[in-house]
Amino acid sequence: MDSAVLRIENFSASFGELTVLKDINLSLSRNTLTAIMGPSGCGKTTLIRCINRMHELISNAKVSGKILLDDQDIYNTDPIIVRRQIGMVFQRPNPFPTMSIYDNVIAGYNLNGIKLNKEEMDRTVEQSLGKAALWEEVKDALHRKGTFLSGGQQQRLCIARALAMHPEILLLDEPTSALDPKSTAHIEELVSHLKTTVTIIQVTHNIAQAARVSDFTAFLYLGELVEFGPTGKMFTGPKDKRTEEYLTGKFG
Amino acid sequence: MKGMAEISIHRRIWADKLFKTLIIVLSLCSLVPMFLILFMITKNGISVINWEFLTQLPKPVGETGGGIANAIMGTLWLIVLAFLFSVPLGIFAGIFLSEYRGGKLAYLTRLSIEILQGIPSIVIGIIAYVWVVMPMGSFSALSGGVALGIMMLPVIVMATEETLKLVPDSLREASLALGVSYPRTIMKVILPAGLSGIISGILLGVARVAGETAPLLFTAFGSPFMNQNILKPINSLPLTIFNYATSPYPDWHTLAWGASFVLIVFVLGLNLITKWVTKKWTVQF
Amino acid sequence: MNHTIADVAVPTARSKITLQYKWGVSEASFRRILYLAGLSLLILLVAIFFSLVVASLPALRQFGFGFLTGKIWDPVRGEFGALAFLVGTLMSSFMALIISMVFSLPVSIFLGEYFRHGKASTFLKSAIELLAGIPSVIYGFWGLFLLVPLVRALEMKLGVAPQGVGIFTSSLVLAVMIIPYASSIGTEVISLVPSDLKEAALSLGATRFEVIRKVILPYASSGIFAGILLALGRALGETMAVTMVIGNSNFLPQSIFSPGNTMASVIANEFTEATGSLYLASLIELALVLFIVTMIINVLGKLIIHKMSARK
Numbered sequence: 083m084d085s086a087v088l089r090i091e092n093f094s095a096s097f098g099e100l101t102v103l104k105d106i107n108l109s110l111s112r113n114t115l116t117a118i119m120g121p122s123g124c125g126k127t128t129l130i131r132c133i134n135r136m137h138e139l140i141s142n143a144k145v146s147g148k149i150l151l152d153d154q155d156i157y158n159t160d161p162i163i164v165r166r167q168i169g170m171v172f173q174r175p176n177p178f179p180t181m182s183i184y185d186n187v188i189a190g191y192n193l194n195g196i197k198l199n200k201e202e203m204d205r206t207v208e209q210s211l212g213k214a215a216l217w218e219e220v221k222d223a224l225h226r227k228g229t230f231l232s233g234g235q236q237q238r239l240c241i242a243r244a245l246a247m248h249p250e251i252l253l254l255d256e257p258t259s260a261l262d263p264k265s266t267a268h269i270e271e272l273v274s275h276l277k278t279t280v281t282i283i284q285v286t287h288n289i290a291q292a293a294r295v296s297d298f299t300a301f302l303y304l305g306e307l308v309e310f311g312p313t314g315k316m317f318t319g320p321k322d323k324r325t326e327e328y329l330t331g332k333f334g
Numbered sequence: 335m336k337g338m339a340e341i342s343i344h345r346r347i348w349a350d351k352l353f354k355t356l357i358i359v360l361s362l363c364s365l366v367p368m369f370l371i372l373f374m375i376t377k378n379g380i381s382v383i384n385w386e387f388l389t390q391l392p393k394p395v396g397e398t399g400g401g402i403a404n405a406i407m408g409t410l411w412l413i414v415l416a417f418l419f420s421v422p423l424g425i426f427a428g429i430f431l432s433e434y435r436g437g438k439l440a441y442l443t444r445l446s447i448e449i450l451q452g453i454p455s456i457v458i459g460i461i462a463y464v465w466v467v468m469p470m471g472s473f474s475a476l477s478g479g480v481a482l483g484i485m486m487l488p489v490i491v492m493a494t495e496e497t498l499k500l501v502p503d504s505l506r507e508a509s510l511a512l513g514v515s516y517p518r519t520i521m522k523v524i525l526p527a528g529l530s531g532i533i534s535g536i537l538l539g540v541a542r543v544a545g546e547t548a549p550l551l552f553t554a555f556g557s558p559f560m561n562q563n564i565l566k567p568i569n570s571l572p573l574t575i576f577n578y579a580t581s582p583y584p585d586w587h588t589l590a591w592g593a594s595f596v597l598i599v600f601v602l603g604l605n606l607i608t609k610w611v612t613k614k615w616t617v618q619f
Numbered sequence: 620m621n622h623t624i625a626d627v628a629v630p631t632a633r634s635k636i637t638l639q640y641k642w643g644v645s646e647a648s649f650r651r652i653l654y655l656a657g658l659s660l661l662i663l664l665v666a667i668f669f670s671l672v673v674a675s676l677p678a679l680r681q682f683g684f685g686f687l688t689g690k691i692w693d694p695v696r697g698e699f700g701a702l703a704f705l706v707g708t709l710m711s712s713f714m715a716l717i718i719s720m721v722f723s724l725p726v727s728i729f730l731g732e733y734f735r736h737g738k739a740s741t742f743l744k745s746a747i748e749l750l751a752g753i754p755s756v757i758y759g760f761w762g763l764f765l766l767v768p769l770v771r772a773l774e775m776k777l778g779v780a781p782q783g784v785g786i787f788t789s790s791l792v793l794a795v796m797i798i799p800y801a802s803s804i805g806t807e808v809i810s811l812v813p814s815d816l817k818e819a820a821l822s823l824g825a826t827r828f829e830v831i832r833k834v835i836l837p838y839a840s841s842g843i844f845a846g847i848l849l850a851l852g853r854a855l856g857e858t859m860a861v862t863m864v865i866g867n868s869n870f871l872p873q874s875i876f877s878p879g880n881t882m883a884s885v886i887a888n889e890f891t892e893a894t895g896s897l898y899l900a901s902l903i904e905l906a907l908v909l910f911i912v913t914m915i916i917n918v919l920g921k922l923i924i925h926k927m928s929a930r931k
Contacts, residue, residue, distance in 0.1 A: 454856025545754025
């Protein structure tokens with residue numbers, strides 16, 4: 083039985099006068115991969131940034147409604163705790179340039195002053211890099227700086243860094259849009275394995291990618307959740323006309 | 335008609351070539367003083383440098399020999415004091431300016447820094463006199479350190495601000511998304527990423543104040559003794575050079591050349607090290 | 620894709636994440652510290668101004684504006700008029716500016732137009748930077764031992780009293796010292812002149828000289844002017860090099876070869892020997908004047924530069 087790990091209820095978000103998300107209702111099951119797609123400006127990035135409260139970094143951001151992680155209202159919790167339970171990988175790989183690969187992976191612990199002993203650190207690093215399909219490639223170079231890796235490897239490093247925190251949910255914001263096709267394929271494969279151990283929400287502007295990797299798909303248009311459902315069903319028989327038009331490329 | 339046009343073009347081309355030559359000549363001429371200075375200092379100063387010169391205290395007038403050990407020590411002490419007064423405050427003010435791009439206080443702070451930078455060093459010396467020497471009742475290394483610290487402050491603030499502005503936002507986001515608090519993000523992610531620029535700023539600031547004389551004339555004041563007590567007057571290389579060079583004794587003039595050599599090597603050496611630091615340590619994003 | 624270790628979720632590590640939330644410095648306190656750091660700079664500047672005013676009050680009250688027009692500076696009699704120093708400052712600074720321009724403008728054109736990249740450019744740039752890095756006491760020392768004899772020889776040829784030291788000598792040293800300041804901004808604005816303007820002129824058959832004269836320099840004029848202002852600000856406040864070669868006379872200079880004093884150099888000379896609060900206050904009032912004048916000039920110069928970059 084799938085339990086809902088994330089529930090979004092009547093959620094709206096605005097920046098100043100501009101309303102970016104209107105009354106979103108969404109419920110996500112554990113250990114699934116949900117793709118969020120839609121044309122530019124539909125609010126998909128804003129949505130996931132609201133989930134880990136990163137949108138608050140912009141000064142005039144306001145929200146209403148609820149987002150519940152495991153039945154816990156994340157807007158009633160310290161955002162720092164929320165962000166430790168929800169990991170994020172960004173569009174452009176951003177490993178910490180002053181740190182080695184090893185230190186990048188456990189950065190979430192080091193920077194937060196959480197003390198791990200050497201064994202815990204080594205195990206976390208190896209596990210996380212393993213889950214991110216990067217261990218074999220870097221295991222002999224763990225103390226080199228992260229910025230010496232290729233784009234695809236850097237992104238996998240960022241995934242490992244997020245995974246090291248054992249998050250409930252992993253948010254991926256168009257993680258492959260800055261990468262070449264080979265790296266993209268690598269990451270798609272890795273993500274489809276990962277979803278069995280962590281719930282993933284992936285924003286993508288690439289419809290084919292959404293079809294390939296996701297279990298569920300949400301289609302956002304102009305800030306509204308137009309349609310949400312199992313990927314296979316939605317792609318073969320979309321219920322809303324706008325979904326159909328987007329999928330067939332009438333706008334994008 | 336055609337003849338006239340040709341002459342005119344010839345003249346213009348000739349003027350063009352002459353102008354370029356003039357520009358090159360004048361530009362190179364502007365370097366002549368610098369080469370002269372370096373040449374004179376090296377020629378007159380290098381023969382003075384020996385172990386005794388660097389490790390001994392100055393001798394009274396009439397006695398030959400003696401050295402600038404107390405001046406070197408004093409300069410180092412003053413640098414340390416200036417560092418303590420300016421670096422922590424300067425870095426935090428620089429962080430403030432790079433985090434708050436707009437806003438009234440940021441604007442006024444930036445303006446203050448620009449004005450502070452332009453204040454003549456002798457005026458800063460007077461301020462240190464009024465704030466430290468007068469209450470203390472005596473000259474001291476401390477007051478000299480305060481004066482030099484005030485002079486170093488704008489350099490540090492501006493270097494910090496400029497460097498941190500270049501750190502991309504993506505780093506900040508990566509850190510915050512891991513649940514790292516804002517203070518830790520700044521101090522443990524952003525600041526380290528900008529470290530090379532900040533260190534360059536510090537080195538340049540030190541190079542600048544190491545050569546300053548005017549603000550020390552009535553603060554550190556100078557002293558013929560070796561002094562480790564910051565509440566007492568202290569000597570420095572520039573002060574020594576000034577005193578010896580303007581004295582009527584040729585012996586002392588020679589010492590001044592030696593001291594100048596040491597000072598120039600120190601200052602120019604710092605500048606070179608700064609360039610090297612900037613190249614080697616700049617973080618690639 | 621191999622991950623060899625079964626996902627034994629490191630339980631201790633995981634639980635530490637939420638349980639061990641160390642409350643370090645809170646965001647609010649940290650921001651307050653930043654704010655205070657910024658504020659303290661503003662306070663520092665204001666405090667400097669107030670201290671100067673308060674410390675020069677005895678002189679301000681005694682002399683009022685007559686301070687700046689008084690010709691006599693006689694500490695013994697308690698008469699403090701700063702006109703001689705104002706004149707000395709203006710004479711040496713403006714002469715230095717003019718002499719320096721003869722060299723700094725060509726440097727700006729050299730680096731901004733003719734040799735923007737490459738070895739020549741790096742060479743000149745580094746050399747100019749070196750020039751700026753030489754401490755002022757060393758300039759003074761060099762001036763004392765090289766320029767003073769030269770000027771003395773010149774004065775003998777001209778039939779003027781061959782003292783060697785004087786306002787003219789100080790303006791020579793100053794001129795060299797401000798070359799880097801006058802040329803740096805000039806270089807930048809000249810190099811930023813849009814190339815389509817230059818190309819338009821060139822394609823009409825103008826020579827490079829004409830392009831510089833008629834297109835580049837007019838366009839860059841306000842930037843060059845800003846550089847001059849900043850160089851002026853630097854010259855006005857320069858103390859050590861001037862003190863060592865200006866001759867230290869408190870009388871109104873009669874010619875450019877007269878010995879004299881600038882506001883900065885008289886402070887350097889007499890401060891440690893000043894007895895009596897009026898004497899001290901008068902010297903501090905000179906510092907106050909220096910402060911205000913250099914502040915105005917620097918702000919003006921920076922304003923022009925900001926306006927120019929805003930224009931782009």
